[in-house]
Amino acid sequence: MARNGMAATSQPLATTVALDILKNGGNAVDAAIAANAVLGVVEPTGSGIGGDIFAIVWDQKTQKLYGLNGSGRSPYELTLEYFSNYDIERIPGSGALAVSVPGCVDGWYELNSRFGSMPMKELLQPAITYAEEGYPVTEVIAFLWEGYARSLQRYDGFKKTFMPNGRAPKKGEVFKNPDLASTLSIIANKGRDEFYKGDLAKTIAATVQREGGFISEKDLADHYSDWVEPISANYRGYDVWELPPNGQGTAVLQMLNILEGYDLQAMGFGSSEYLHHLIEAKKLAYEDRATYYADPDFNSIPLEELISKEYAESRRSLIDGASASREYKPGLMQEGSNTIYLSVADKEGNMVSLIQSNYSGMGGGIVPDGLGFSLQNRGTSFNLEEGHYNTYAPHKRPFHTIIPGFVTKDGEPFMSFGVMGGAFQPQGHVQILINMIDFGMNLQEAGDAPRAKHSGSSSPEGSLMDDGGYVTLEGGFDYKTILELSKKGHRVGHSVRGYGGYQAIMYDKVNKIYIGASESRKDGHAAGY
CATH class of the missing domain: 1.10.246.130 (Gamma-glutamyltranspeptidase, large (L) subunit, C-terminal domain)
Known part of the structure; x- marks a missing residue:
């Protein structure tokens, strides 16, 4: 319980960062973005900039809820006929064919431009620091990491990034991701367009296409979130x-x-x-x-x-x-199958409900060359039979x-x-x-x-x-x-x-306090000030 602010996330380091942002004058949206960025570093088993994002924001000023759909779309050049021509009955759960455009970074910038009060460069710095200097891997995350590594280590980029010394990090070991630190620094300094239209976009598209997928520079350049x-x-x-x-x-x-x-x-x-x-x-x-x-x-x-x-x-x-x-x-x-959820509330009464995911934990195993993150495999959610609402089509958002x-x-x-x-x-x-x-x-x-x-x-x-x-x-x-x-x-x-895994923040309007909760099924933490 606390009066001035509350954060509940699935990893304690992210919760601490959210509170730091609130104490330094940021609002709930600022803190949620910073915490989400940190989670992409310290909990890559459920989140990251290779995935999508959704949020519900209570804006105290307008006394209204706002919804953000930050999910990406399928490639323009991949058609339903492609799957039938190759006798593919279901989009594979890993690999480049399952990749859809990652919407997380654009979602951050949309949230920040509409409701944020601090520059993105400041909000991404804690994540950059943890990626550069390292952090101890917590218990549940270490357990999941080991499982995903068994199936995704066949992808060289994944193994190089997430399996130092040829294996997943164990509980308590310090893990560093200098490639991701560099990527986040570029985004922080150059903005979202660098991810969707700049050199980062070129690297993402080139890697996916080399691995047999279809995501192109145009797919990335044309991405947008929806309010x-x-x-x-x-x-x-x-x-x-x-x-x-x-x-x-x-x-x-x-x-x-x-x-x-x-x-x-x-x-x-x-x-x-x-x-x-x-x-x-x-x-x-x-x-x-x-x-x-x-x-x-x-x-x-x-x-x-x-x-x-x-x-x-x-x-x-x-x-x-x-x-x-x-x-x-x-x-x-x-x-x-795995995701991160977080909630943040500030002293002005703003509240954020935010969820972000790579889909199957660490995504489909495709790590863009030298960028330090895995791309989501959300495309596997499409249906490949004609006539369904969720049937695959180019430039279409999959069921989420x-x-x-x-x-x-x-x-x-x-x-x-x-x-x-x-x-x-x-x-x-x-x-x-x-x-x-x-x-x-x-x-x-x-x-x-x-x-x-x-x-x-x-x-x-x-x-x-x-x-x-x-x-x-x-x-x-x-x-x-x-x-x-x-x-x-x-x-x-x-x-x-x-x-x-559950996190929540309740507002007690009688006592004018926040109550936070986080459960034991994850490594999560609720804290306030």
Whole structure:
């Protein structure tokens, strides 16, 4: 708890930098950019300038929320026919074909130009210093790093940059990335255009094309972020805000609308009855997610209907309270794995909910020559079958999993929050909110409580298909719950991973203080002053 400012990130060094920026006169947006840049250095297993960025900003001056979609697009020169000509049924999870234009750097500059108060050169300096001088690798990051290195070491650039001495750094070892320090210094001194139109862009395009991909200098030069209107649904008096597609935040609102029709508080946290209805609501929302969530520039997405209470009521009627479904069909409209999350709040009342990712942890393994960062593999999220909303097309944004969240109450900021974890993220958002609103947990308890995860098919869109999928439960649910879920027809297992990582900041308007939370599934840290 603190009065003047709060930061919650997935790595303590980034949290400290955010507080330093706030104490030196920067605002929440300044601190969020600086913290994100540091995370790209100290947590390359989930973030970096080779990836995309999304943010929701509460601007105290205008008393309004603003949404930033900083995701990149596919190459102009790569066509759907290319994949069919080479009998490629799915875009590979690694390598140059999976690379889409990285949007992070442009997103920083958009945020800074609209809401920032400090020059980007100052905001990027802490990240440059950590890249030059090194930092001790923390435990969870070291564990993930080792796993990604096993699969990506076949790419020479990756091995050279991220595997000094031929292996991933171990917990506590000091890791330096002088190439990334140089790249960030160039961006800080020359601006975003150097990344998208200058020598850095030339190096990115040349490396990708040499490795068999299609990203060109024109793809980079034509990139831009979009300011978008956040979308919302009211859940028991709280307005929950997400960003519209190409992200999956709509699924959070759909699930909450469905679950609002049940007395979850009476069911109780951890009960089989609650978990059953949570799982079935997820199945319904994710069928629509697989069908309708995609780049709005290429589709007419029926957003208003998807998040309407009337549509939720019709979908809710499909749920059998005693039995797990094997298959749901997506609704018929009347119209047409690792990530970082952070939140920062300042003494003026501004709050930022920011999420950033390389997609599969350290991306697809393609490291532009001498630049010190891995490019994202977000292109693997495209569908390669004709006729889908998310079917691959040139200069198109792929379906995106990373979603920042925000909650207001009576028109005032209540909470900025996020849950990392790929396709799991909407499930995580919903469980955090229900833990607080229905089960009365505080900000920290809501994140620490054990989570449930339903997985459908292995398709990138996460469709349920016709087998009902399966449920994994974190440790902490009792055996009776597991047995009762099984009796309802759910296939239940246990897993220690895959439940995301959570950070949040709440504003207590009575005492005029911030409350921060960060959970133990990551190396994260919440702190204020």
